Amino acid sequence: MSKVRVLVGTRKGAFVLTSDGKRNNWDVSGPHFAGWELYHVKGSTADPNRIFASQCSGWFGQVIQRSDDGGKTWTQPGTPPGESTTGPGGMPKGESNKFVYDDSKETGKPLTTHQWYDGTQKPWAFKRVWHLEPSLTDPDTVYAGVEDAAIFRSTDGGKSWHELAGLRGHGTGPKWQPGAGGMCLHTIIVDPKNPKRIFVAISAAGAFRTDDGGATWRPINKGLYSKYIPEPTAEVGHCVHRIALHPSRPDVLFMQKHWDVLRTDNAGDSWQKISGNLPTDFGFVIDVHAHEPETVYVVPIKSDGEHFPLDGKLRVYRSRSGGNEWEELSKGLPLRDCYVNVLRDAMAVDSLDKCGVYFGTTGGQVYASADAGDNWAPIVRDLPPVLSVEVQTLA
Amino acid sequence: MIRVILPPHLRGLAHVSGEVELEVAGQPTQRSVLDALEARYPMLSGTIRDHITQQRRPFLRFFACGEDLSHEQPDAPLPDAIASGTEPLLILGAIAGG
Numbered sequence: 001m002s003k004v005r006v007l008v009g010t011r012k013g014a015f016v017l018t019s020d021g022k023r024n025n026w027d028v029s030g031p032h033f034a035g036w037e038l039y040h041v042k043g044s045t046a047d048p049n050r051i052f053a054s055q056c057s058g059w060f061g062q063v064i065q066r067s068d069d070g071g072k073t074w075t076q077p078g079t080p081p082g083e084s085t086t087g088p089g090g091m092p093k094g095e096s097n098k099f100v101y102d103d104s105k106e107t108g109k110p111l112t113t114h115q116w117y118d119g120t121q122k123p124w125a126f127k128r129v130w131h132l133e134p135s136l137t138d139p140d141t142v143y144a145g146v147e148d149a150a151i152f153r154s155t156d157g158g159k160s161w162h163e164l165a166g167l168r169g170h171g172t173g174p175k176w177q178p179g180a181g182g183m184c185l186h187t188i189i190v191d192p193k194n195p196k197r198i199f200v201a202i203s204a205a206g207a208f209r210t211d212d213g214g215a216t217w218r219p220i221n222k223g224l225y226s227k228y229i230p231e232p233t234a235e236v237g238h239c240v241h242r243i244a245l246h247p248s249r250p251d252v253l254f255m256q257k258h259w260d261v262l263r264t265d266n267a268g269d270s271w272q273k274i275s276g277n278l279p280t281d282f283g284f285v286i287d288v289h290a291h292e293p294e295t296v297y298v299v300p301i302k303s304d305g306e307h308f309p310l311d312g313k314l315r316v317y318r319s320r321s322g323g324n325e326w327e328e329l330s331k332g333l334p335l336r337d338c339y340v341n342v343l344r345d346a347m348a349v350d351s352l353d354k355c356g357v358y359f360g361t362t363g364g365q366v367y368a369s370a371d372a373g374d375n376w377a378p379i380v381r382d383l384p385p386v387l388s389v390e391v392q393t394l395a
Numbered sequence: 396m397i398r399v400i401l402p403p404h405l406r407g408l409a410h411v412s413g414e415v416e417l418e419v420a421g422q423p424t425q426r427s428v429l430d431a432l433e434a435r436y437p438m439l440s441g442t443i444r445d446h447i448t449q450q451r452r453p454f455l456r457f458f459a460c461g462e463d464l465s466h467e468q469p470d471a472p473l474p475d476a477i478a479s480g481t482e483p484l485l486i487l488g489a490i491a492g493g
Contacts, residue, residue, distance in 0.1 A: 035404055059454040059488045060404055060442040076408075079438045097441040 003394040004350050005070065006358055007051060008366055009038035012384035014053055016071040019379075021352055023370040026379045032074060033065065040131050040345055043070075043392045047139035052158055054129040054144070062128050064096045064144075066158050077158035095160040099126045099144070099152055102163040109169025114148065115177040124148045124168065131345060133188035137195065145185035149176060149202040153214065164214035167200065172219060172236040179203035179239050179258075186344055187240075192247040199253065199268065204229075204239035207255065209268050220268025224257060241284045242344045246293035254296050254323070256286040256344075261298055263323050274323025279310050285347035289372060290355040294322040297349075297357060297373060299342040308339035316359070318373050332376035333367065340365070345388035352393055360386025397423055398483035399432060402455075405443070405486070409436040414483055423478050425457060426469040443486060458485040 002021035008014065013031025032038075036055045044050040053065040053074070065074045077096040101124055102108030113121035127147040135141035144152040144161060150168040152161040167185075176183060184203055191197035196213040199220075206221040224238045231237070239258035246252065255262040255271065259282050262271040275281035280300045289295035296319045302310045309315065313335045317326040340363035350356035357373050360366045364383035369376045399415045406412060417431040426449075433440045440446065443455055449469070451457070456465045460474050460482050476482035 034407075057404065059402075059452065060408075061445070061452060062441065063408065063438070076438045095440075097438075098446045100447060 002352055004352070004356060005043070005048075005392040005394060006348075006366065006368075006379065007041040007043060007071070007388075007390040007392070008360055008380075008383065008386060009041045009053070009345075009388035010360075010364070010384040010386050011037055014038040014041050014055075015380070015383060017366065017379050023350075023352075023356055023368060028380055029071070031384075032071070036060075036063070038387065039128060040388045040390075042132050042134060042388075042390045044134035044139045044142075045136050046134070048392050048394055050134070050139045050157075052132040052134060052142055054132055056128040062097055062099065062126075064129070064132075064158050077154075077156075078160070096158055099129070099146055099161055100163070101126065101150060101168065102165040107165065108163070109165040112169070112173050114173055114183060115175060117178060121174060124150070126150075127182060130184045130186045131188055133190060135195070136190055136192055143188045143190070143198070145188050145200060147182045147184040148178075149183045149185040149205060151185055151188065151198075151200055151214065164210075166210070166215050167208060167217045170208070170217055170219070172205070175234070175236050176202065176205035177237065187243050189243065189245055189253075191250040193250050197250070197267070199243060199245075201240040201243050201255075203241065204258075205236045206238040207240050207243060207268055220264070221271075222269065223262065223264070223271030223273075225260070225273075226258065228258070242286045244287050244296075246288045249293050252293065252322075254286050254288060256283050256298055258282065258304060261286065261323065274319070276319070276324030276326055278317055278326050283342075284344040285342050285359060287347045287349055287357070289357075290349045290351040292320070292355075292372075295320050295372070296323060297347065298326075299347070299359060301341060307341040312337050312339060314338040314340065314361070316357070316369075316373055316376075329369075329373040329376070331374065332369075338363075343387055345390075346386050348389050348391040350391045350393045356391070358389050358391055360389040362386065396480045397428055397431070397477060398480055399428065400483045400485045401439075402486060402488040404488065405439060408438050408442065411436075416480075423473045424470050425464065425467065425473065428473065428477075428484060454489045456487045456489055458487060459483070 006017040013034045015030030019026045039054045041053045049070045051067040055063040066077045103111045116122040131145035133143040140157045187201035189199040201207045208217045210217045229237045242256045251267045261275045264271045283301045314333045316329040340361035347359040355372045357369045362385040366379045397417045
């Protein structure tokens with residue numbers, strides 16, 4: 001019997017929601033790391049029992065947690081309780097929390113500046129990990145997207161991290177600027193057919209791609225139009241909120257930008273707007289059906305100034321044609337007095353025969369649909385504000 | 396024996412429930428106590444002091460013997476009552492919110 005595990009990161013801890021394949025009855029465990037912000041919790045495809053979590057706090061900084069038993073128990077990689085606190089060479093452990101920009105001559109890039117809100121330049125400074133993306137094939141390899149925007153990689157299960165400095169060192173860095181939530185690298189997608197190709201997205205710099213495993217990167221923002229920046233078609237500076245792809249077609253990506261929903265059919269070389277009949281094309285999340293590469297989901301949000309659903313009605317929109325034609329999905333969702341938001345990492349799909357779709361809200365609800373979005377029901381209603389939702393489909 | 400009281404979030408992270416007791420050679424200072432703390436509980440590295448700058452995190456404070464020691468130099472001697480273990484060093488999360 002198949003099983004589904006939903007990993008939920010919130011403002012005050014992590015929760016693990018599990019169900020059998022029917023997805024009617026759910027067991028809720030948590031809060032794990034109570035009182036801490038969990039920006040992202042994601043399981044490894046290569047070893048589903050291995051789950052990585054980004055735990056942080058304005059008081060105590062960044063911590064990385066790992067579970068090797070499907071979320072039942074957690075340790076900071078390299079420092080499990082009861083183990084020696086030093087490594088074989090006598091060096092102290094505790095490196096798993098350490099994210100240091102690589103400015104070495106050999107592998108790094110100089111620590112330059114990016115644009116600040118007031119237009120001045122400000123040096124890069126690490127703040128937190130927004131997104132953890134495990135390798136699709138190696139359970140010890142995981143990527144981290146951080147604020148201020150950069151990508152790190154661990155090849156030892158999260159014990160130590162090294163920056164892939166070619167991205168931060170891209171010559172356009174001084175033109176990158178923080179979005180309202182900070183200058184975060186929030187999306188990492190590893191091409192399932194070519195592990196040397198990785199896509200990332202940064203608010204507010206845009207989307208970037210590497211074709212050589214992270215050594216060099218290039219902006220892939222042609223076709224994006226952002227009227228709120230000095231040059232609306234600039235190479236960088238766009239506030240990309242989220243990108244998603246279907247594993248069978250890694251050249252086709254879908255994007256929810258600050259405003260506009262877009263797609264590319266050539267791995268980001270050029271984008272076309274597919275907002276079509278959406279009631280508003282502002283939003284944060286976007287995801288793709290597990291079995292239908294042209295079926296895409298978004299949650300329209302009223303505007304950048306009003307981060308809640310239009311008319312107080314929480315609705316998912318689905319396109320079965322790869323964009324432009326969208327249908328409202330609202331059965332089981334609140335259709336009055338609903339003023340929550342759905343943040344960029346808070347939607348995911350499972351891969352059961354009838355694709356399940358899940359999303360979490362800033363009101364603490366996690367909604368699930370076991371029939372590709374036709375009908376919805378809350379799994380939980382009263383969690384802390386939800387920051388991220390990921391799903392594991394287990395045999 | 397130096398006694399340290401951690402804020403609840405860090406007690407959870409370090410898997411301890413009460414005070415922490417540390418051996419510190421010589422006259423204890425903020426730096427030597429924190430070095431000893433992080434050596435014994437490496438999961439606390441970076442949570443009290445920044446990994447790189449070794450500066451106290453802005454929302455944390457150090458108190459002892461009814462005094463706020465947060466702005467003392469890292470290598471300044473801690474009060475005798477801390478050195479003797481009569482009084483604990485308190486690491487507190489600042490009250491922030493609204």
